[in-house]
Amino acid sequence: MAAMSASRPLRQGPNTQLMTLRIERSARQGFTVFTLSGRIKAAQVAELKELFDTDYRSIILDLQEMRLADRDAVKFLRSCERDGMKLENCPAYVREWMDREED
16 A cells, blocks of 8 residues: 655644644555545645546545545535545545535
8 A cells, every 4th residue: 555645744833733634545446545544625635636537436535534624625525426436434524514515
């Protein structure tokens, strides 16, 4: 499994832990699986789009280790799923947010 860091960690205060998005890429039965860990924000959305092939139906996003998401990230995940990408282990709060989000 190849691991790559999608962005530099951000410091928000003297006692704040560093949190970033970690992306692991693997293959499973003809699918490309991207396992996302940590925090996904608008800045990472553009970087994720660059990683994905144009055929979203061949991609699985495993979100089990995703801890935080902002509105841009949720809208992006919603559009990915609508375009045929499979989302696995989507946190309940993200799924509910995606269901409420309008285009």
